[in-house]
Amino acid sequence: MPWEKNFDIDETLTRAMQAFWAHGYEATxxxxxxxxxxxxxxxxxxxxxxxxxxxxxxxxxYDGDVRRRMLAELAETRTPSEAIAAVFDKFxxxxxxxxxxxxxxxVNTALELAAHDGEIAELVNAAHDEIEAFFLAMIRKGQQSxxxxxxxxxxPLAHQALASLLGMLVMIRxxxxxxxxxxxxxxxxxxxx
Amino acid sequence: MPWEKNFDIDETLTRAMQAFWAHGYEATxxxxxxxxxxxxxxxxxxxxxxxxxxxxxxxxxYDGDVRRRMLAELAETRTPSEAIAAVFDKFxxxxxxxxxxxxxxxVNTALELAAHDGEIAELVNAAHDEIEAFFLAMIRKGQQSxxxxxxxxxxPLAHQALASLLGMLVMIRxxxxxxxxxxxxxxxxxxxx
DNA sequence: CCCAGTATGGAACGATCATTCCGAACAATT
DNA sequence: AATTGTTCGGAATGATCGTTCCATACTGGG
Numbered sequence: 001m002p003w004e005k006n007f008d009i010d011e012t013l014t015r016a017m018q019a020f021w022a023h024g025y026e027a028t029x030x031x032x033x034x035x036x037x038x039x040x041x042x043x044x045x046x047x048x049x050x051x052x053x054x055x056x057x058x059x060x061x062y063d064g065d066v067r068r069r070m071l072a073e074l075a076e077t078r079t080p081s082e083a084i085a086a087v088f089d090k091f092x093x094x095x096x097x098x099x100x101x102x103x104x105x106x107v108n109t110a111l112e113l114a115a116h117d118g119e120i121a122e123l124v125n126a127a128h129d130e131i132e133a134f135f136l137a138m139i140r141k142g143q144q145s146x147x148x149x150x151x152x153x154x155x156p157l158a159h160q161a162l163a164s165l166l167g168m169l170v171m172i173r174x175x176x177x178x179x180x181x182x183x184x185x186x187x188x189x190x191x192x193x
Numbered sequence: 194m195p196w197e198k199n200f201d202i203d204e205t206l207t208r209a210m211q212a213f214w215a216h217g218y219e220a221t222x223x224x225x226x227x228x229x230x231x232x233x234x235x236x237x238x239x240x241x242x243x244x245x246x247x248x249x250x251x252x253x254x255y256d257g258d259v260r261r262r263m264l265a266e267l268a269e270t271r272t273p274s275e276a277i278a279a280v281f282d283k284f285x286x287x288x289x290x291x292x293x294x295x296x297x298x299x300v301n302t303a304l305e306l307a308a309h310d311g312e313i314a315e316l317v318n319a320a321h322d323e324i325e326a327f328f329l330a331m332i333r334k335g336q337q338s339x340x341x342x343x344x345x346x347x348x349p350l351a352h353q354a355l356a357s358l359l360g361m362l363v364m365i366r367x368x369x370x371x372x373x374x375x376x377x378x379x380x381x382x383x384x385x386x
Numbered sequence: 387c388c389c390a391g392t393a394t395g396g397a398a399c400g401a402t403c404a405t406t407c408c409g410a411a412c413a414a415t416t
Numbered sequence: 417a418a419t420t421g422t423t424c425g426g427a428a429t430g431a432t433c434g435t436t437c438c439a440t441a442c443t444g445g446g
Binding site: 387388389390391392393394395396397398399400401402403404405406407408409410411412413414415416 | 417418419420421422423424425426427428429430431432433434435436437438439440441442443444445446
């Protein structure tokens with residue numbers, strides 16, 4: 001009957017996501033979100049619910065739009081070695097962008113909230129499982145094609161791949177220097193051959 | 194001239210440290226700290242300064258008492274292989290203690306604050322450098338003694354050791370299951386031989 | 387053109403935040 | 417026993433927190 005929202009629901013969610021991504025849940029106030037999105041308080045509440053609901057929606061959007069899309073894309077268009085390197089590089093390339101060096105939203109959230117919030121822990125763990133499954137698939141593919149040493153057990157290598165990625169994402173937030181980050185990436189890739 | 198504080202300054206700092214360690218900076222209120230330490234607000238301010246100063250003091254205490262002590266102890270009393278494994282195990286063994294599974298205070302802080310606080314980033318980075326130096330020393334020692342493959346370049350291995358540890362510490366906060374954590378530890382140790 | 391009905395902007399809510407202030411409690415020195 | 421200097425408990429501060437309410441602005445259907 002009357003009138004649509006005069007802001008873009010998805011674009012606003014993206015901006016809220018970026019605010020949470022950069023500063024975390026506790027350090028991002030509703031006032032910050034109003035400023036970051038340009039949308040009024042009441043409209044945010046009416047559209048997304050309370051702060052925690054908005055955060056969860058933003059986290060799910062990241063999981064779906066950023067993480068899932070990245071893996072799907074890389075699984076198709078690259079060789080195994082390139083695909084694995086590209087996962088690391090997606091985050092390393094953030095480093096050169098002054099306003100976008102926030103690491104991984106899921107990892108930031110894992111440390112801030114997962115220990116005390118079961119629902120968030122589930123989401124984070126499911127994402128980590130899929131990332132590890134991606135690494136496992138790529139490692140096996142590379143072993144079959146002869147790019148990687150086929151005598152190694154792929155499963156523990158996939159575990160290590162995930163741990164190396166998560167470790168690099170910790171470093172990104174405290175010391176976003178390319179040399180440190182690429183060293184982690186190359187260190188793991190070399191261990192595959 | 195008259196009268197000493199009737200609470201133990203260091204023990205109180207320990208309790209504040211544990212509160213920050215478990216819940217992070219933003220999620221720990223001064224009220225929480227009063228409850229956790231049993232010391233009055235005014236006394237906390239008079240003794241340690243404001244919240245940020247208390248946090249920094251607690252973080253420095255962790256760095257000195259927990260991290261530094263652990264590395265010094267392990268460097269003396271173990272073989273290289275055992276020493277490296279023991280660093281991982283120190284954190285893995287937290288998992289079975291219901292009230293102590295907080296991961297590493299420095300890593301938790303790295304993700305919450307280091308990206309927006311240079312002073313904290315410096316402290317975190319210095320600690321990471323010393324951990325990596327420990328791994329490097331242990332790897333070289335093990336290569337000389339024949340425990341590890343001496344043909345590998347020790348430096349990137351030390352990088353990977355640190356990344357693996359940090360990655361495991363991310364997992365500890367979202368999925369503190371021993372099987373996942375030991376897999377990371379063993380995965381790295383196997384890559385040394 | 388008017389009414390129905392939702393979105394908007396901004397004020398207002400109570401709760402909690404970090405921080406400060408103040409009088410009472412206290413031990414050591416005179 | 418009186419004085420001194422510090423600590424302690426708790427109330428009080430102003431700011432900010434998340435959340436809600438309400439009058440106003442506005443558009444689509446009658």
